[in-house]
Amino acid sequence: MTDSDSLSERPFQISIPDSSIELLQKKLALATFPDELELESDEKRRMYGAPLGDIKRLVERWKTGFDWRKAEKKLNEDLSPMFVRGIEVEGFGVMDVHYVHRKSEREVDAKGRKAVPLLFVHGWPGSVIEVRKILPLLTNPEKEDELSFHVVAPSLPGFGFSEAPRKKGFNLTQYAEVFNKLMLSLGYNEYVTQGGDWGFYITRRMAQLYGHKHVKAWHTNYPGPGAIEPAFGAQPLHYLRHMVTPYTTREKTALERSKWFTTQGMGYNIQQSTQPQTLGYSLSDSPVGLLAWVYEKLVNWTDGYKWNDDEVLEWVSVYWFSRPGPAASLRIYYEVTQANQRVVPFREKPTIPMGWSRFPMELRSFPRTWTQNVGDLVFDSEHPSGGHFAAHEEAERLVDDLQKMFSTVL
Amino acid sequence: MSTEVPFKISIPDTQLELLRKKLDLVTFPDELEDAGSRYGVPLADIKRLVARWKDGFDWRVEEAKLNEEMPQFTRDIEVSDGHGTLNVHYVHKRSEVDGAIPLLFVHGWPGSFIESRKILPLLTESSRDGDFPSFHVVALSLPGFGFSEAPKKSGFTPDYHAEVGHKLMLSLGYNEYVTQGGDWGYVITRKIAMKYGGTHSKAWHTNMSMGFPPLNPLSHPILFLQWMLTPYSEPEKAGFTRWKQFQKEENGYYILQCNKPQTVGYALADSPVGLLGWIYEGLVNWTDEYPWTDDEVLTWISIYLFSRAGPTASFRIYYEAQHSKDSGFISLTGGNPKIPMGVSRFPKDMVVAPMSWIKTTGNLVFAGDHTSVGTNKGGGHFAAYERPEALVEDLRNMFRRGGPAFGVTSKKGGYFDK
Numbered sequence: 001m002t003d004s005d006s007l008s009e010r011p012f013q014i015s016i017p018d019s020s021i022e023l024l025q026k027k028l029a030l031a032t033f034p035d036e037l038e039l040e041s042d043e044k045r046r047m048y049g050a051p052l053g054d055i056k057r058l059v060e061r062w063k064t065g066f067d068w069r070k071a072e073k074k075l076n077e078d079l080s081p082m083f084v085r086g087i088e089v090e091g092f093g094v095m096d097v098h099y100v101h102r103k104s105e106r107e108v109d110a111k112g113r114k115a116v117p118l119l120f121v122h123g124w125p126g127s128v129i130e131v132r133k134i135l136p137l138l139t140n141p142e143k144e145d146e147l148s149f150h151v152v153a154p155s156l157p158g159f160g161f162s163e164a165p166r167k168k169g170f171n172l173t174q175y176a177e178v179f180n181k182l183m184l185s186l187g188y189n190e191y192v193t194q195g196g197d198w199g200f201y202i203t204r205r206m207a208q209l210y211g212h213k214h215v216k217a218w219h220t221n222y223p224g225p226g227a228i229e230p231a232f233g234a235q236p237l238h239y240l241r242h243m244v245t246p247y248t249t250r251e252k253t254a255l256e257r258s259k260w261f262t263t264q265g266m267g268y269n270i271q272q273s274t275q276p277q278t279l280g281y282s283l284s285d286s287p288v289g290l291l292a293w294v295y296e297k298l299v300n301w302t303d304g305y306k307w308n309d310d311e312v313l314e315w316v317s318v319y320w321f322s323r324p325g326p327a328a329s330l331r332i333y334y335e336v337t338q339a340n341q342r343v344v345p346f347r348e349k350p351t352i353p354m355g356w357s358r359f360p361m362e363l364r365s366f367p368r369t370w371t372q373n374v375g376d377l378v379f380d381s382e383h384p385s386g387g388h389f390a391a392h393e394e395a396e397r398l399v400d401d402l403q404k405m406f407s408t409v410l
Numbered sequence: 411m412s413t414e415v416p417f418k419i420s421i422p423d424t425q426l427e428l429l430r431k432k433l434d435l436v437t438f439p440d441e442l443e444d445a446g447s448r449y450g451v452p453l454a455d456i457k458r459l460v461a462r463w464k465d466g467f468d469w470r471v472e473e474a475k476l477n478e479e480m481p482q483f484t485r486d487i488e489v490s491d492g493h494g495t496l497n498v499h500y501v502h503k504r505s506e507v508d509g510a511i512p513l514l515f516v517h518g519w520p521g522s523f524i525e526s527r528k529i530l531p532l533l534t535e536s537s538r539d540g541d542f543p544s545f546h547v548v549a550l551s552l553p554g555f556g557f558s559e560a561p562k563k564s565g566f567t568p569d570y571h572a573e574v575g576h577k578l579m580l581s582l583g584y585n586e587y588v589t590q591g592g593d594w595g596y597v598i599t600r601k602i603a604m605k606y607g608g609t610h611s612k613a614w615h616t617n618m619s620m621g622f623p624p625l626n627p628l629s630h631p632i633l634f635l636q637w638m639l640t641p642y643s644e645p646e647k648a649g650f651t652r653w654k655q656f657q658k659e660e661n662g663y664y665i666l667q668c669n670k671p672q673t674v675g676y677a678l679a680d681s682p683v684g685l686l687g688w689i690y691e692g693l694v695n696w697t698d699e700y701p702w703t704d705d706e707v708l709t710w711i712s713i714y715l716f717s718r719a720g721p722t723a724s725f726r727i728y729y730e731a732q733h734s735k736d737s738g739f740i741s742l743t744g745g746n747p748k749i750p751m752g753v754s755r756f757p758k759d760m761v762v763a764p765m766s767w768i769k770t771t772g773n774l775v776f777a778g779d780h781t782s783v784g785t786n787k788g789g790g791h792f793a794a795y796e797r798p799e800a801l802v803e804d805l806r807n808m809f810r811r812g813g814p815a816f817g818v819t820s821k822k823g824g825y826f827d828k
Contacts, residue, residue, distance in 0.1 A: 026435055030428060034679040034722030036672065038562045048564075048729060049672025168442050168449075267666030267674075274662045277450025278691045280439035282677035282684025289677025289684060296673045327439030334449060 006086035006094055009185075013076045014161065016321045021068060024287055024320065028063045031288045047264075050296040058295065059288055061309045068321075071314045078132050079153075084161070087181050089174055091167070097182060098161035098323075099154035100128055102139050110144035116406055117188035119179055119206075120153040123197020123222075124329060125294045126389065127160045127318045128153050133395035138402070147403045152191075154182060156198065158331060164324035170331075171339040176205040180214055190214060192406055194398075196222040196390055198332055201341070207350035207375065217409045219355035219402060221390040222362055223374050250382070254358075254365030261363045265300065268293070272333035280327025290326055291316050301388035303361035355379035355405040357398060359386030379405040414581075417482040417499060417557065419473050421716045426469060429682055429715070433464045436683050451687050451694070459690070460683055462704040472709045479527055480549075484557070487577050489570055492563060498574060499557035499718070500550040501526060502582065505534045507544040509822030511809055512584035514575055514602075515549040518593020519724060520689040521792060522556045522713045523549045528798035533805065536826065542806040543816075543824025548587075550578055552594070554726060560719035561726070567734040568594065568727065572601035576610060586610060586819040590805065592617040592759075592793060594727055597740045603747030603772075612818035615752035615776070615805060617793035618759065621767030622742060630770055637766040645781035649762030656760040660695060663688065667728035668738075675722030685721055686711050696791035698758035742771055750815045752776035752808040754801060758790035775814035778804035 036045065036052040045051040076082070079100045086094040104115035118138065122130045131153035138149040157178060158164040165174070179202065183191050193215060195203035200220045207218045271279050283290045294316050298307055319326045336342055354375030358365065360383070371377055381401050386394035441453040480501045487498045501523050504510070513533065515526045526549035536544040552571055554560035561570070575598060579587045589611060591599035596618040603614040624633035642650070666674050678685045689711055693702060714721045732738055751772035755762055762781060768774060780788050780800055789797035808815050809824060817823035 023435065030432055032428070032680045034672065034675040034720050035560060037564050039564060044564070048726070049670040049675065055676060164440060166443050168444050264669050267662070267669035270665050271662030274659050275450035275691060277439065277441065277445065277453070278687050280450065281456060281687030282681050284439040285437050285683045286677050286681035288680045292673055292676035296670065325439055331449070
């Protein structure tokens, strides 16, 4: 039963009820901290997890200095205009999807090119906050002859201010369906995508399902573990190339980072992929627990990014105050794993042009020879700095790449 | 000189008050309509348990029962390599039989000393007719668990837990003793057997059956042949299936606690409901449909919630073992303990290795097999708690007159003088 009202676009502003803020403060007032081993440095403490000193300091700020209303107001300004609309997903009914939709300041640039519709897809523990810095650069480039974009940045279903699916089985195919329908509903029959983390997986699925017809090209900062080592049987030519081409120092460092992530950093991933509900009880009930859970990633996954405390708290607040609650966001891991969509098979490679921006502190990285399984790589750039949250850490570099890539392929 | 101090669990009112306040503010997650128990502990279970916790569960009653059933003490134990002195909590109950067999019971995670509560009266029971041997029982809280102090420095691997258990027995005057353990208790008692076996530890029994296939015909020629020729039994095949399922769907907590114990520790230290969910998953999934009462579950969780060091400290054993030379739960390479070994196999444990595999890991003299019992009767991971009579019967059979490990600790072997 579809409700025509819910299917239409409604303007949206983040407006967390006072009662939610009060409850948060009550919980923070009762915060109980764990002990910590006596260790000589933060580096050593970080091996066990988020350092106690950091978490205590952040909680103190959350209680006394951090002003959510001020942050909320700024978010509403920076991410404007925002909307919500109901989108019908096959088998799941109509779901409210929240999104930023900002059109370019110029329909046509100095070179006579039209603004390009771009879908930006975040991941975990990200959110629409990640589009904040690139939004003005994409929609209003400094120079008249730089390519500009109409930007659409949704909250993933189950995240931020979108509804969560109510039934099981909402996997990459459904995320792809939702976002393609969103773009079409906004009048963008042809568009491009940018995504990292789950955004990579989702936009890759979109490229598979809607490539050529709707998605014209896709860009990522995280080519995922689909970039598997070429095996001789499946891809003899790549395998030979891989054996013969020596890795650069940079590639070796990147492989070390990948190794660290797979052996030391996958605990959260496996938990969320297998028993998300069990973890969900903690993250829903304890803001301190949620803070630590997310903060550890914000530090470990970035390239020495200088987070200030309010920035962290704002990021975590989007999870704490999210429409479906933080536990819902974990289920994407479970659903995609159950659907066997984690490993990206070679044969289903999308055939539209693909771009990859490489940042040195990304969690996984692969030699170029490996990524031939992932997509049709036509644009490939390397940066000297930056980590997992590229749009947040290296906004200008990312936008630069998007302008370059889409200027050439479209 | 470390002296023993009698101990009674007595949680301060302020902690009960704080718990009540947190439960009043509890925020539950959502749940999918058709989730069942596949995504983790079902919401209905947690809501029911929380309702009971708020109204009905009486910690003071449970506390009093524990104090009555289990005579408890603390004493300082000096640990080598800079780990300093740790105040260790333990249960100690002696048998009427003077020459009873001193037995150290070592729990695991998410267990505690209360896992010995049911076997305590049975093991210390004595038979005037000499029908079975009797034991003096010591059940410690591992450092970082229950009411023992937690280690302060990094590197407190299971080897140091073994040292603590061993020194505790010596300090109680038990120069010779035997051990029983599962989960981390298996790892720790195996290390005790390796390091102190022969002189002090005289035999070890476990309810966790681990091993690896005797693939090398040169190192285990007879076993290899047996293994090649004997097909796996139905219970053994079921064990493989269970192990695979556990690896695929249930070991998230394990890897997380190995990788980042502190990070998950914030949530579990701050949210009693979170802690309840985290531990309850194991209590249900790893047992053989044990009919937990809500109060039983809440008592078990309370030991973690009210523990001396807080629940986070209990995760670090995973990290330390993972980062030690064992590189994980246990390394079965590097030689076996020589002292007599007993194993009791329970069908619903998450790992149930075939007999041929277990034989590669020690000097097996006794094997109790409960794996062919029908469902809901066999038992699982927490054997001492789920099947106390079965476990005690196995221990009695291992150490009785005429049994394979009779008299390892004294001539009377746990019997009255005739």
